[in-house]
Amino acid sequence: MTAIHLKGTYNLAAMYNKDKNLNKVRTIADYQFGKGCGEVLFPDGVTFLLSRTNRVRQILHNGVRIATVRARDGMLTLSIAGAIVLHRILPFPSYRVVVCEDAAPFASKGKTVFAKHIISMDSELRAGEEVLVVDVSDKLLATGQLLLSPHEALSIGRGAAVDIRNGINEEKDG
Numbered sequence: 683m684t685a686i687h688l689k690g691t692y693n694l695a696a697m698y699n700k701d702k703n704l705n706k707v708r709t710i711a712d713y714q715f716g717k718g719c720g721e722v723l724f725p726d727g728v729t730f731l732l733s734r735t736n737r738v739r740q741i742l743h744n745g746v747r748i749a750t751v752r753a754r755d756g757m758l759t760l761s762i763a764g765a766i767v768l769h770r771i772l773p774f775p776s777y778r779v780v781v782c783e784d785a786a787p788f789a790s791k792g793k794t795v796f797a798k799h800i801i802s803m804d805s806e807l808r809a810g811e812e813v814l815v816v817d818v819s820d821k822l823l824a825t826g827q828l829l830l831s832p833h834e835a836l837s838i839g840r841g842a843a844v845d846i847r848n849g850i851n852e853e854k855d856g
Contacts (some may be wrong), residue, residue, distance in 0.1 A: 699736075700730070707720065708721055714806035724743070727740065729742045747761045764825070773806045777808075777814065781815060786823055788838045791848060792848065792849035800843055803832050804832070807828055808828070809831050811827070813825070815844055826847045
């Protein structure tokens with residue numbers, strides 16, 4: 683486990699806090715996605731990229747970004763690699779937004795998902811939460827932030843519903 687500043691320098695003081703950082707991000711993941719997700723999402727051996735103030739900003743595993751800790755609220759934003767892990771362990775329909783076949787190629791390329799293209803979604807979701815965008819066969823297409831509540835997205839049927847961060851066919855940092 684390593685701690686590296688975003689500027690690329692190693693921080694020895696932060697390396698002593700590696701277990702504390704690992705416990706912190708696992709706890710955030712358990713709170714955000716459900717009990718047990720933190721340990722699967724962040725196995726031993728992850729690397730932390732730290733801010734100038736020694737706060738965890740990004741979590742990498744084998745050099746691939748798994749998640750980023752949002753400075754605004756301390757919650758996690760997922761990369762495609764992190765979304766693949768969560769998709770594998772979370773049962774359907776948890777944290778999923780199901781889109782129609784017409785919208786699937788656009789979502790997988792990182793384009794916004796509109797409410798009229800949503801077929802179904804996890805009814806326990808709240809606006810602002812990190813979601814997995816899937817097609818009708820539960821194939822992962824993208825990860826993003828839900829902009830509307832499930833009730834709004836399914837009843838109103840208009841406007842942007844999911845702000846896609848990363849599509850499976852186009853990795854973009856967000």
